[in-house]
Amino acid sequence: MTPFGYARAADRADALARVGSGARVLGGGTNLVDLLRQNVEQASELVDVSRLEGAIRESDDGGLLIDASVRNATLAAHPLVRHRYPVLARALLAGASAQIRNMATVGGNILQRTRCMYFYDVEGARCNKRQPGAGCDAMDGFNRYHAVLGASDQCIATHPSDMCVALAMLDAVIHLSGPDGERSVPLTDFHVLPNATPQTETVLKPGELITGVELPPPSAAVTHSEYRKVRDRSSYAFALISVAGGLAIAEGRITEARIALGGVAAKPWRATRAETALVCVAPTPDAFLAAIREELVGARPLSGNGFKIGLAERTVVAVLGALAGARA
Incomplete structure (x- = not known):
């Protein structure tokens, strides 16, 4: 060091x-x-x-304002989060051990870097994210955990956060402060895909600091939401696939669907195609499967992670099916 x-x-x-x-x-x-x-x-x-004071408070419009220094454990246990944004509480509890949740902050969670083994192997592996232009050993190496969506020929690493998958589903907004003043960025635009510059992971500018996160007032699909994480072991492991899902149903038809995926890309993946495909249709397993297949049409599997496509399909169908069943 x-x-x-x-x-x-x-x-x-x-x-x-x-x-x-x-x-x-x-x-x-x-x-x-x-x-x-x-x-x-x-x-x-x-x-x-x-040591900076961190608060969680209701906004004037009924949303939620979360300071960046709030601990993950505090956020997961907050009554407003548990009751209005259950998907966020469940994602946080799935994210790490209790000891880490007690230490980790909201701002740090958003900015955490990939857990790609080649990124961490300073002595023995090539990594374009760590050293631009060096190459990517994951391409032809052990890529079970790597991206199937939004990857490039420079980088196939995935974003590791569970919390951010839920925040993407919730239309969260990141508040930033820096030399040029304050600005706000949707969480879905904060992280960027690798393209030709995998070393650039966010839109954070030099000298800027994440100051907080804002959640809009919860819709029916937000209050009726679920987070499911599929991993190689049941405790303290990063996701192979994770799904943040929410459904609102009226008169036997879906009026709102929210879906975000983790473990599939360099950023939390908001499944907007699937969401659009589900509006005004009956909440059936066939409809859920058709919708997520439309989202995954651009997926590009590697030698070791092709199973992620089918796993994502089954997990989305299971999550949405459970939510639909609870409304039946």
Whole structure:
């Protein structure tokens, strides 16, 4: 690990000033510390924002405002989250061990980097995300966990967050602050696909800081929602496939469908084609399957992850079927 300086931010303004001078932000450290320890990333200074006050409060329009420094465990247990946005609470509880949830922050969760084994193998693997132009050993290597949607010939890594899959389904908005002032970005636009520059993972500008997340007022499909994660072992493992789903049904027809997928791309994947295909149709397994197949028509499997397509289909059908059954 390369030596670095450390400072504890007195307040948000202090944190912004230090980030603007090139410091890296340290929240819970559940991902960044690993990256530094393994020399995947370097930092000259860390600014600790973990002691900044974090709040969860209802917005004027009935939505929810979540400070970036809120702990994942606190967010998952909050009554408004559990009752109005159940998919978010369940995604957070599926995301990690209790110890990590107690440390990890909302802002850090959004910014966590891929868990691709080649990305972490500094000494023995080529990785375009870590070293642009080096190549990608995952292409012809062990790619069971890698992307089937939105990948490029430069990178096939997936985004690891469970929380972000739920936030994508919820139309969450990320609030940012930096040298040019404040701005807001939809979560679905915050992370970017690799294309020719896999080292660029978000639209975060130099000197900017995530200050919070805003959730719109819950619709019927949000309050009636579910998160399901399929993984190689039942505890503390990253998703092979995950699904955040929500349904609203009236008079035997779907009036609103919300679907987001995890484990399939470099960003949480909002399944807008599938959602559109389900509006005004009867909530049947055949309709669910046809809709998700329309979403996955552009999927490009690799040597070791072709099973993800069928797994995504079955998981979406199971989640939506369970939600439809609860409304029957």
